Amino acid sequence: MGWLRKKKKKKPKSDVVSESGAQLLEDLIECCDGKSNPIKxxxxxxxxxATNNFSYSNFVHELAYYYVWYSxxxxxxxxxxxxxSGELGEDLLCRDIAVSSMVSGHKNFLKLVGCCLESEDPAMVYNGVKKHYQLEISEQPWKRRMKIAEDIATALAYLHTAFPRPFVYRSLSLRKILLDEDGVAKLNDFSYCVSIPEGETFVKVDEKAHGFYSYLDDNYKSGGVVSEKTDVFAFGMFMGLTLLLGNRSIEEEEEESQGGGSNTDYDFDSMRKRLAQNVMSKLKEDRRMEEIADPKMIEKMxxxxxxxxxxxxxxxILSLRCIGPRxxxxxxxxxxKELKKIQTSLYNDSSSP
Structure with a gap:
């Protein structure tokens, strides 16, 4: 029985630090050729x-898988x-730290200050000059949704092009995005980020495909093949299903099922396929935009x-291009660039704020 299981024997602090440090150094060398931004x-x-012993008054939110945020x-x-971090594995945490150190200077990522590796629950520390909030799609007007899309597209484009080897995010989710007090969207959590070998256009991963089923392209789901197009497909789904249709429920339903709503893998996979097919058909329907766009957003507008x-x-149309033939x-x-064009060229004659 689960409650009778013995507690794992804690490793000495020195062992934890040295093992985590070695893993982090390995990731820094692999990801950045050892040329990352300084980490404290x-x-x-x-x-x-700094957190008043992780007091409730400093609690911000449980914003993403395996993480709890504090001010x-x-x-x-x-x-x-x-x-x-809580249940996140050491290898995933170190990958998050390594990639975060690389992208810290970009406006659509949080600025990493440093990390703590010596506790049972390691932590990452970011510069919080401005307040940050969890992204709640239902509260965002149309103009803000377009800007969020551009911000995240810019972040992914930076990962793909700013370094000698492209990095693929491969785990896009609403929960991985924060908004600062000025409405700037910031992508975080690089635990599952992978680099594509020099001279190649893809990399094959052994572990089970990570991310929301609806955001995963067929090559990744079936064969573990990861390329820049893996992110393009996920982003196209995010644009259409989440930002335009306001269908956050697809993420929530998948989370609930993953947490025990399905009795078998077959049931879970069937449910995810059904959800994906339903929302995809809605995105492709030949109906008036007022009838398919997020009703909460339309009501507020x-x-x-x-x-x-x-x-x-x-x-x-752009979202459908992203999820179209590879x-x-x-x-x-x-x-x-296209998202920026949609915002500027089509809004020139409008006096809306």
Whole structure:
């Protein structure tokens, strides 16, 4: 019985630190050729002090799988964000730290200050100059949704192009996105990020495909083949299903089923396929935009201008291009440019804020 299981014997702190440090160094060398941004190593006592011993008053939210977020401060930073890991494996945590150190300077990622590897629940520390919030799609107006799409497309394009080897995010989810107080979207959690070998266009991974079923392309689901198109497909689904249709329930239903709603793998897979097919058919339906777009968003907008309807249609077409035949999908750089164009060129004649 589960409650009779013996507790695992704790490793000495020195062993935990040395093992984690070795894994992190390995990831830094692999990902960044050892040329990452500087990382400060915090002690467990420093992290506890910064968060008032992880007090409830410092609790921010449980924003993503395996992580709990806290606010805090220390003598060098009047505001920091601390991401405390729970069940996340050491290899995944170190990959997150390594890639986060590479992208820290970009506006659509959090700025990593350092990490703590010596506690049972290691932590990552970010510069929290501004307050950050979990992304709640139902609260976002259309104009903000377009900007969120551009921000995340820009982040993915940066991963694909800014380094000698492209990095593929491969686990896109609503829960992996934070909004700062100015509405800038920031992608975080690089636990499952993989690099494509030099001279290659894809890499094959052995572990089970990670991410929401509806966001996974067939090559990744069936054969573990990861390429830049893996992210393009996921982003196209995110654009269409989540930002345009407002269908957050597809992520929530998958989470609930994964947590025990299905009795067998077959039931779970069948449910995920059904969900994906239902929302995909809705995205492709030849109906008026007012009838398929997120009803909560439409209700808040009241009267919708022709420019906004044109934007939504262009947005829908771009999402379908991203999830279309692999030989025809755009790159993330092209997607980001097209999203910027949709926002600017179609809004020139509108006086809407």
């Amino acid at each position: 190593f915090f002690s467990a006592n420093e992290i506890r002090k 805090g401060k220390n003598e060098n930073h009047p505001m920091i964000l601390i991401k405390k 009241g009267q919708i201008s022709e420019q906004e309807l044109c934007q939504m249609e262009a947005f829908r 030989e025809e999908v755009p790159t993330m750089v092209e997607v980001a």
